[in-house]
Amino acid sequence: MSTRIAFLKGHGTENDFVIIPDPDNAIELPPAAVAALCDRRAGIGGDGVLHVVRSAAHPEARHLADEAEWFMDYRNGDGSIAEMCGNGVRVFARYLQHAGHIGAGDLAVATRGGVKTVHIAKAESGGEITVGMGKARLSGDDVTVSVADHEWPALNVNMGNPHAVAFVDDLSQAGNLYAPPLFSPAAAYPDGVNVEFVVDRGPRHVAMRVHERGAGETRSCGTGTCAVAVAAARRDGLDPAATGAPVTYTVDVLGGRLVITERPDGEIEMTGPAVIVAEGEFASEWLETAIA
């Protein structure tokens, strides 16, 4: 029997998501279903899916239910699972606000990368959303990334999910990014990697392009902007832990701008917009046929 399944479409700096509200975790989303939803021609279209589930109803988040009522079950557009999505968590919070589950103010969201604290500014103050993204883990190991005949040294930064940050002379050097950049050594990223290409725009102001694991080139990556801000700060000789002063970078992405602050205790805050674009429903029959 065909049933109607509600969805919404949203984006954060044009990193776009299909949102599936499913408080009781009643909807099965195998990888092929996620890929069908994210298909930009035959499906709804998106870089990923935000499956909105109460933590108590999800086996991966039940243990976090006392800390965070909601779990962001994030999936990449190819159906693979990722630990964290920075733009996604802002859009997730915006959805909860849009649906009337929460108002402006503070919220805790469970993710596979731990519980994230979220602050939604009041509409009259611009409505932007700030997320406590946790600490960056930098590996000192040498990593390189390459595209066609260009090769760059990169910094291995983990923001819950893996990143390789390469400073380049010009963002066009990354080419069309239809294929994933190559990286070395393979052991640095056993589960694949998100690769950021970065140029300077001014003091504490950079711009980047990103090739995301499981999605291809996207117009923004929130965890990527955090990785880039930390990599740029270290390159510029700035370490909040050493000076006791927070450091803020503005990171331009193809789809907008995010502001990233690293505090002396290493905690990173990301601030940016989140938009709900549309809502609708599809027939379960369509999804079943699409993945058959």
Ligand SMILES: N[C@@H](CCC[C@H](N)C(=O)O)C(=O)O
């Ligand atoms: N777009 C995201 C990151 C999504 C997950 C990533 N593709 C991965 O596989 O780690 C963001 O805004 O952080």
